[in-house]
Amino acid sequence: MSRNKIILYSLILAFSIVAPFAFPNFGTQLATLWLMIIVAITWDMTGGQMGYNSLGNIFFYGTGMYVAALITIGLSYDIGDYTSAAGGGIYEFTDLGYFGGMALGILGAGLFCSVCAIVIGSLTFGLRGPYFAIGTLGVAIAAGELVSNWDWVGGGQGIALPVYPGDLDTGKTFFYFLFAAVGIAAFLFARWLYGTRFGAAINAIRDDEEKADAMGIHTLRYKLYTWAMAAFFVGMAGGISAFQLIHFEPLESAYQTINLGIFMVVCVLLGGKGTLWGPVVGAVLFHLFKEITWNYLLGWQWVALGALIVVTVVYFQDGVMGWLEHKRPEWFGIRVEKKVASDSK
Amino acid sequence: MTTIIDVSSVSKSFGGVVANKDVSLSVKTGAITGLIGPNGSGKTTLFNSIVGYHPIDSGSIQFEGREISKLSVQQIARRGLLRTFQQTRIYGAMDGVQNMLISLPHRKMSIFDALKTFTREDYERADHLLEFVGLYEKRMLKSGDLSFGQQKLLEFAMALMNEPTCLLLDEPTAGINPTLINGLIDRLKRANSEFGITLFVIEHNMRVIMNMAEKIYCLAHGEMLAEGTPDEIQNDQRVIDAYLGAH
Numbered sequence: 001m002s003r004n005k006i007i008l009y010s011l012i013l014a015f016s017i018v019a020p021f022a023f024p025n026f027g028t029q030l031a032t033l034w035l036m037i038i039v040a041i042t043w044d045m046t047g048g049q050m051g052y053n054s055l056g057n058i059f060f061y062g063t064g065m066y067v068a069a070l071i072t073i074g075l076s077y078d079i080g081d082y083t084s085a086a087g088g089g090i091y092e093f094t095d096l097g098y099f100g101g102m103a104l105g106i107l108g109a110g111l112f113c114s115v116c117a118i119v120i121g122s123l124t125f126g127l128r129g130p131y132f133a134i135g136t137l138g139v140a141i142a143a144g145e146l147v148s149n150w151d152w153v154g155g156g157q158g159i160a161l162p163v164y165p166g167d168l169d170t171g172k173t174f175f176y177f178l179f180a181a182v183g184i185a186a187f188l189f190a191r192w193l194y195g196t197r198f199g200a201a202i203n204a205i206r207d208d209e210e211k212a213d214a215m216g217i218h219t220l221r222y223k224l225y226t227w228a229m230a231a232f233f234v235g236m237a238g239g240i241s242a243f244q245l246i247h248f249e250p251l252e253s254a255y256q257t258i259n260l261g262i263f264m265v266v267c268v269l270l271g272g273k274g275t276l277w278g279p280v281v282g283a284v285l286f287h288l289f290k291e292i293t294w295n296y297l298l299g300w301q302w303v304a305l306g307a308l309i310v311v312t313v314v315y316f317q318d319g320v321m322g323w324l325e326h327k328r329p330e331w332f333g334i335r336v337e338k339k340v341a342s343d344s345k
Numbered sequence: 346m347t348t349i350i351d352v353s354s355v356s357k358s359f360g361g362v363v364a365n366k367d368v369s370l371s372v373k374t375g376a377i378t379g380l381i382g383p384n385g386s387g388k389t390t391l392f393n394s395i396v397g398y399h400p401i402d403s404g405s406i407q408f409e410g411r412e413i414s415k416l417s418v419q420q421i422a423r424r425g426l427l428r429t430f431q432q433t434r435i436y437g438a439m440d441g442v443q444n445m446l447i448s449l450p451h452r453k454m455s456i457f458d459a460l461k462t463f464t465r466e467d468y469e470r471a472d473h474l475l476e477f478v479g480l481y482e483k484r485m486l487k488s489g490d491l492s493f494g495q496q497k498l499l500e501f502a503m504a505l506m507n508e509p510t511c512l513l514l515d516e517p518t519a520g521i522n523p524t525l526i527n528g529l530i531d532r533l534k535r536a537n538s539e540f541g542i543t544l545f546v547i548e549h550n551m552r553v554i555m556n557m558a559e560k561i562y563c564l565a566h567g568e569m570l571a572e573g574t575p576d577e578i579q580n581d582q583r584v585i586d587a588y589l590g591a592h
Contacts, residue, residue, distance in 0.1 A: 198459040200447045207436035214396070214434075215507055216422030216451045225456070274438075 016184070020176045027172040031244065033287045034179035038237045039260060040267035040279035041186045042230035047265065048274035049194065050226055051206030052125070056136025058261030059143050060231040062254035063116060064109035064238025066147065069159045069248075071108045072101030083154040093162045106178075106239035113235025114228040121224045128209075137257065144255030158249025161242060175244040182240065186233040191276055193229070202226050206274070262309075263290075269312050272321025281320050349374040349511050349543050350395065350426070355404035355414075357387075357394055364390040366567045367404070372511070377537050377544045379558030381551075381578075383587055387567040388547045389431060392513050396428045397421045408511070423452045425510035429517065431547075433496045437489025441480055441499055444488050445471035448503040471506065478502040478532060494521040498529070505536060511543040512536075518550050530556055555579065563587070 020027050039057065046052045073082050076097040093101070124135045148156040164171030193199050201222050204212040212219050241248070248254055255261075263286065271282020286308075293304040312319070318326065325332045350372040357365040364387045372378045382388050394401045395408075397418045406414040408426050416424075436444050446463050475484045478498040483491060488499060497520060504512055517533065518526050530553055536542050548554040554561060555575040563571045563578060565587040571578060578584055 195462050196460050204447045207438050208434050211434040213418045216419055
């Protein structure tokens with residue numbers, strides 16, 4: 001790594017650590033920013049790097065929420081009793097029950113979502129282009145409806161988890177750092193993965209899957225593994241969200257297809273598909289835009305958001321990083337090599 | 346000489362169109378074999394059948410003595426039987442070196458091998474082969490921006506990177522500048538002699554195929570019309586008629 005990069009990475013890391021203390025009023029916003037970064041990076045793993053635009057990644061977010069919550073509850077109580085109490089019963093969690101359940105729950109959410117990705121992927125990866133997008137969207141919507149009719153997991157009312165044991169401001173900072181840790185892990189993981197032969201293979205699938213087949217690449221296997229890796233991080237993010245939100249329900253907060261499910265795609269398009277930094281830059285810009293319009297254009301915020309999507313898709317498809325690559329190709333190593341090798345003719 | 350590809354009595358129709366009818370041929374290990382025939386005579390269909398793009402209606406196709414007509418494209422490619430496309434297919438958004446690195450053989454690559462980064466040897470091999478086809482200077486450019494002929498050369502280099510035992514080339518010289526064709530013939534011959542790759546070539550350019558191939562098959566209307574050495578084929582009245590349209 002060059003010196004400039006080390007300085008850049010150190011600055012970002014330092015800012016990430018200081019931010020919740022420097023801007024204590026924005027603790028939850030900053031945590032949500034990390035959530036956006038996680039879902040954008042992982043969406044780009046299939047959407048940008050592999051060419052499979054999933055509209056169903058929100059499925060892993062919602063499922064992660066439920067899995068984490070159910071593991072935590074299940075370790076201390078009977079799940080059916082807990083969810084049917086609906087505010088009537090009193091359920092206390094010990095610190096071990098809360099944090100232990102949370103740790104196992106978040107990890108279990110990630111693993112369970114990876115398995116889901118393999119299963120759903122086996123059924124949907126035969127679809128191409130818009131059909132894959134619609135197919136996966138269908139999975140997410142159907143999951144939300146199924147869960148909201150499943151009383152054992154709380155039905156349409158959702159699940160109320162215990163409140164963070166201790167000072168609530170400390171709790172906010174705690175969740176901020178959980179999201180930040182998963183976000184940094186997702187970024188470093190993606191950075192490493194794109195440099196491997198695996199990364200090259202999924203890029204090949206994006207550029208010409210038939211050619212990749214003809215060259216003997218295990219295309220289906222790579223597609224499943226990639227989605228499972230993405231689902232692992234999204235599932236964990238969902239698990240953290242469940243504890244951060246305390247109460248969540250299936251359609252608006254867990255399987256929120258038209259909110260976070262679309263936002264993650266917009267983040268990536270805005271920042272630049274198929275680039276390492278694009279999703280991060282896009283998530284930051286999108287989150288800023290969203291918070292500013294929600295504060296200062298209230299009533300018109302959805303219109304502004306729609307306009308942003310239209311402008312991005314119509315005029316700015318390559319996103320910030322794509323635009324930079326076009327303007328400054330030499331920064332990205334695109335050049336004619338003047339040196340002629342000795343024995344070539 | 347042993348047979349590497351053995352096609353026997355293969356038929357393939359698309360609806361009412363009979364693309365291949367009872368076609369048999371064999372490709373000898375280590376040789377250069379040609380396949381010619383007028384447009385629409387079923388050459389590319391036969392290639393597609395061999396590499397597994399579509400199931401055949403009847404007959405058998407063996408590669409290195411094993412039946413492959415039921416295998417998928419990927420499985421056949423991993424056995425070392427590779428094809429290039431008539432409409433060149435490369436990964437347009439990537440540069441030449443990346444195109445080469447992606448083409449490393451996945452034959453013996455386990456998932457753990459795949460999670461390693463490319464080695465210095467991989468890069469050296471990529472550079473060496475790009476040099477071999479004369480694209481070294483342009484290797485850092487986006488491949489989609491290369492000319493059609495250069496993309497064709499790149500596709501050929503990618504195929505070599507995959508270390509196939511047998512390579513099926515669908516019109517390797519189509520769209521290539523006539524002055525470069527000699528260079529390409531030379532490279533194809535070298536790939537055959539130096540890297541030991543068996544070549545099976547569809548070609549419309551008679552000068553090219555007569556210069557290269559040791560044995561030539563001629564298809565017409567989906568059926569095998571003639572086979573023989575370049576001299577025999579050139580003097581075969583049926584072949585001349587098929588090309589001049591006296592059929």
